[in-house]
Amino acid sequence: MDIFKLIADVGFPIAGAIAAGSFVFIALKFILNGVAKDIQGLEIFIEALDNRVQTMNNDLIKIDALLSYAVGVKANVDRIAANEGKEDSRRD
Secondary structure (H helix, E strand, O other): OHHHHHHHHHOHHHHHHHHHHHHHHHHHHHHHHHHHHHHHHHHHHHHHHHHHHHHHHHHHHHHHHHHHHHHOOOOOHHHHHHHHHHOOOOOO
């Protein structure tokens, strides 16, 4: 019967506010725990996609260099150098 003692000590409105605050705290903790797990899963997914994009970018640079060599055109050295991570190699 600690609840009745708390109500007698601080009053019903304050005891109700404490109960409501604890309910909100527990609910938010439960929700954010689920969101944190989802974010960790998405982080792994995004890293895998980033890896694929880097691989595709490297392949495109390789194809561009090989095609430039086959056609006899000078390869775009700036784009090849940018593929090393110094800046974005796309010319969108």
